[in-house]
Amino acid sequence: MTGELEERSDRDGPSILEQLGGTSGMVSTVIPVLVLVPVNAKWGLGPALIAAVAVSIAVFLWRLARHETLMPAVSGLMGVGLCAVIAWLTGDAxxxxxxxxxxxxxxxxxxxxxxxxxxxxxxxxxxxxxxxxxxxxxxxxxxxxxxxxxxxxxxxxxxxxxxxxxxxxxxxxxxxxxxxxxxxxxxxxxxxxxxxxxxxxxxxxxxxxxxxxxxxxxxxxxxxxxxxxxxxx
Structure with a gap:
């Protein structure tokens, strides 16, 4: 037990996983992709991008409601928005x-x-x-x-x-x-x-x-x- 305590950081700050947005933050980066691919295959680019952004906004609001770290949530939403803009400009998913x-x-x-x-x-x-x-x-x-x-x-x-x-x-x-x-x-x-x-x-x-x-x-x-x-x- 003493050895385990010595292995742990004595900092009071956020852990490495928390700084990456936590488990929910890492999973939330996958959800827009899971929505984008099938919607694009069935209904095309426009609906796919709208669905991906809508899901990303929903995840952002959910993370805010859970009082999670704000910066990873904001950067995740901005990232999806930027990706959607690039896809729209190129005309390809x-x-x-x-x-x-x-x-x-x-x-x-x-x-x-x-x-x-x-x-x-x-x-x-x-x-x-x-x-x-x-x-x-x-x-x-x-x-x-x-x-x-x-x-x-x-x-x-x-x-x-x-x-x-x-x-x-x-x-x-x-x-x-x-x-x-x-x-x-x-x-x-x-x-x-x-x-x-x-x-x-x-x-x-x-x-x-x-x-x-x-x-x-x-x-x-x-x-x-x-x-x-x-x-x-």
Whole structure:
């Protein structure tokens, strides 16, 4: 039991899952896609986009009624709206998936570059959201842990881009894109969240160990200073 407590974060802020919008937030990103694909197949683009946006608004109101974190709910609604606009402008339901596809490419590049400059984004975002300093960058173990987690996210982003962009270039691929979006969404996100949890815990233990060592060293420094003063007297 003690070991389990040591593994847990001692922060009072939101957990990683909560910062991603919680379980309901992650599931709510799937619902508009589940509505869009069959409605588009049966009634066409216009009704499909209206249905997707309507469902997204309903989910947004439901999350507000549950007093969930506001920002993920708002960003989810805006995301669906943007995807719907792109699909309407392109005149093809495939356009609904274009934003997510190219977002994955950009995110993958940014996450990768952040590790090359030794500012892994997982650590930067985690400490920034929790209102903490970026002192973790002076701890090699913490930097390595956050680098692993950041690269894990980058791999997922690149995988999503490669697979979905290939499907996007195929004819009549709306259904396949919808299925792929779901399969490469929640399951892969769950995996990288686990990697992120490991990184946060590993970095936290390393930082706490460093603080303990510093305190211990400081306690031993005082007697040496006193003995030196006595000898000089």
């Amino acid at each position: 495939k356009g609904y998936f274009a934003y997510g596809i190219w977002y994955s490419l950009v995110a993958g590049i940014v996450f990768t570059v952040s590790t090359l400059v030794r500012w892994p984004l997982v650590g930067l975002i985690w400490h920034g959201i929790n209102g903490e300093t970026q002192r973790w960058r002076t701890n090699r173990t913490a930097v390595r842990a956050y680098t692993v987690a950041t690269l894990a996210w980058a791999i997922v982003f690149f995988a999503r881009f490669i697979v979905q962009q290939w499907l996007y270039n195929q004819d009549d691929a709306v259904g396949a894109l919808g299925v792929t979006r779901i399969l490469m969404g929640l399951p892969l996100t769950a995996v990288v969240v686990l990697v992120t949890v490991w990184a946060v815990r590993t970095a936290g233990r390393a930082e706490r160990g460093e603080d303990t060592t510093a305190v211990s060293t400081g306690r031993h420094a005082a007697p040496e200073s006193d003995s030196t003063d006595e000898e000089s007297l």
